[in-house]
Amino acid sequence: MTEKTLEVTPRTADLDDETFLRSVLGELIDDLLSVSHRIHERPETRFQEYFAADLLSTALKDAGFTVDAGIADLDTSFRAEASFGEGGPTLAFICEYDALEKIGHGCGHNIIAAVGLGGALLTKRLLEQDGMLPGRIVVIGTPGEEGGGGKSYMVEAGCFDDLDAALMIHPGGENLSAMSTLGRVALTFEFTGKAAHAAVNPEFGINALDASILTMNAIGLLRQQLPTSARVHAVIEDGGDVPNIIPERSLIRAFVRAPDTGTLLNDLVPRIINCARGAALATGCTVSIDLPTPAYAALNSNPVLGRMIEDNFARIGRKTVPLLTEAFPGSTDMGNVSQVIPVIHPNVEIQPGINMHSHEATEVAGGPNGDKAVLDGALLLALTAAQLFRSESLLTEVKQAFRPGLRIPAQINNLESLRGLM
Ligand SMILES: [Zn+2]
Numbered sequence: 530m531t532e533k534t535l536e537v538t539p540r541t542a543d544l545d546d547e548t549f550l551r552s553v554l555g556e557l558i559d560d561l562l563s564v565s566h567r568i569h570e571r572p573e574t575r576f577q578e579y580f581a582a583d584l585l586s587t588a589l590k591d592a593g594f595t596v597d598a599g600i601a602d603l604d605t606s607f608r609a610e611a612s613f614g615e616g617g618p619t620l621a622f623i624c625e626y627d628a629l630e631k632i633g634h635g636c637g638h639n640i641i642a643a644v645g646l647g648g649a650l651l652t653k654r655l656l657e658q659d660g661m662l663p664g665r666i667v668v669i670g671t672p673g674e675e676g677g678g679g680k681s682y683m684v685e686a687g688c689f690d691d692l693d694a695a696l697m698i699h700p701g702g703e704n705l706s707a708m709s710t711l712g713r714v715a716l717t718f719e720f721t722g723k724a725a726h727a728a729v730n731p732e733f734g735i736n737a738l739d740a741s742i743l744t745m746n747a748i749g750l751l752r753q754q755l756p757t758s759a760r761v762h763a764v765i766e767d768g769g770d771v772p773n774i775i776p777e778r779s780l781i782r783a784f785v786r787a788p789d790t791g792t793l794l795n796d797l798v799p800r801i802i803n804c805a806r807g808a809a810l811a812t813g814c815t816v817s818i819d820l821p822t823p824a825y826a827a828l829n830s831n832p833v834l835g836r837m838i839e840d841n842f843a844r845i846g847r848k849t850v851p852l853l854t855e856a857f858p859g860s861t862d863m864g865n866v867s868q869v870i871p872v873i874h875p876n877v878e879i880q881p882g883i884n885m886h887s888h889e890a891t892e893v894a895g896g897p898n899g900d901k902a903v904l905d906g907a908l909l910l911a912l913t914a915a916q917l918f919r920s921e922s923l924l925t926e927v928k929q930a931f932r933p934g935l936r937i938p939a940q941i942n943n944l945e946s947l948r949g950l951m
C-alpha cells in the first residue's frame with residue numbers, strides 16, 4: 530500500500546517530494562545510466578534509431594506504462610502513457626536519441642533519452658506513492674532531431690495536442706534554464722548545365738559549377754545586408770567530376786536561420802533563393818530548388834516553466850548562467866512543438882563551454898559528467914513535473930504565458946507551399 534502524504538503547503542510539499550524523488554533516484558541510478566551508456570555505445574542516425582526506441586519503450590513498458598510504437602508514421606517514434614485517477618494535468622517528457630553521422634553522440638542525445646525516461650519513472654513513482662494526485666504522465670520518443678525534423682511530422686500528426694506542457698533537457702556547456710533558438714530552413718539548389726570537352730570546345734558547355742560558385746559569392750555579399758542574428762551556411766556537395774569535362778551538374782546544400790520564423794520564411798529564404806536564381810540566369814543553367822527536410826521553428830521557451838527550472842537548478846545544486854539576451858544560434862525541432870504547447874528545453878552542463886557536435890563532446894556525453902547530467906536532469910524535470918501536478922494555479926500560469934505560433938507543415942518541398950505560409 531502506498532502512503533498518502535499530509536495536507537501541506539506547496540513549499541513543504543515540494544520539499545517532501547524532493548526527498549522522495551531523491552530516494553527513488555538512488556534506486557534507479559544503474560538503470561538510467563545503463564540506458565544512457567547503451568544508446569551512447571550504439572549511435573544510430575536520424576530515423577534509424579531502432580535500438581534506442583526499443584530500449585526506451587521496453588523500459589517504460591516494464592515500469593507499467595502503455596506504449597504505442599511508431600506513431601506519426603515514424604518507425605522509431607513512440608508514445609508511452611501512465612494515468613492516475615480522473616482529470617489532472619497531462620505532462621510529457623520528451624526523449625531524443627539520434628546520433629550524428631561520423632561523430633556519434635556528440636550532441637548528447639543519449640543523455641536526453643535517459644533524462645526523459647528518468648523524469649517519467651520518478652514522477653510515476655511519486656504519483657503512485659501520493660495516491661491523491663490525478664493526471665497523466667506521457668513520454669514521447671522523437672526521432673531524427675539532427676536534421677530530420679522528426680517532431681515536425683509529429684506536430685502535424687497532432688501528437689502533442691493533448692498535452693498541457695512538455696519538458697526536456699539538452700546537454701551543453703552551461704546550466705541554462707531557458708532559451709530561444711533560431712528557426713531553420715534547409716535548401717538544396719541543383720544546377721543543370723551541359724557537359725563539353727573543357728579544352729577542345731568549352732564554348733559548347735554550360736558550367737553548372739560556375740552557378741554554384743556564383744551562388745556562394747552572392748550569398749557572401751548578401752551577408753552585409755542581413756541581420757547579424759541571421760545565419761546562412763552552405764556547402765557545394767557536387768561540383769563536377771573531372772577537370773576536363775565542363776560540369777553539367779552541381780549541388781548546393783544550405784541552411785538558413787533566423788530568430789523570427791516569419792522573417793525567415795518571408796524574407797531570408799526568398800533572398801537566398803534569389804541568389805541561386807540569379808546565378809542560374811547568369812550561367813545559362815537551370816536550377817531546381819528543394820526544401821528537403823521540415824523547417825524548424827524558433828524555440829519559444831515558456832517563461833513560467835523557465836522560472837521553475839531556474840529554481841530547481843538551485844535546488845539540485847547547479848549554478849545557472851544568466852539568460853541569453855539573444856537567441857542561441859542553433860536550432861531544434863522542439864521549436865515546432867513550442868508553437869503548439871508550452872515547452873521548456875533547458876541546458877544541463879556536461880563540461881564548461883564544451884564544443885558540441887565534436888568528438889570531445891561524444892566522449893564527455895558517455896563519461897562521468899554525462900552520467901551526472903542524466904541523474905541531475907532527471908531529478909530536475911521530475912521536481913518540475915511534481916510542482917505542476919501539485920499546483921493547478923501554477924499550471925494555469927504556464928498556460929496563460931503560452932503564445933501559440935505558426936504550425937509549419939512538415940512537407941514544405943517547393944516554393945509554392947512556402948509562399949502559402951506567407
Ligand atoms: Zn545537435
Ligand SMILES: [Zn+2]
Pocket residue numbers: 636637638674699
Ligand atoms: Zn541536440
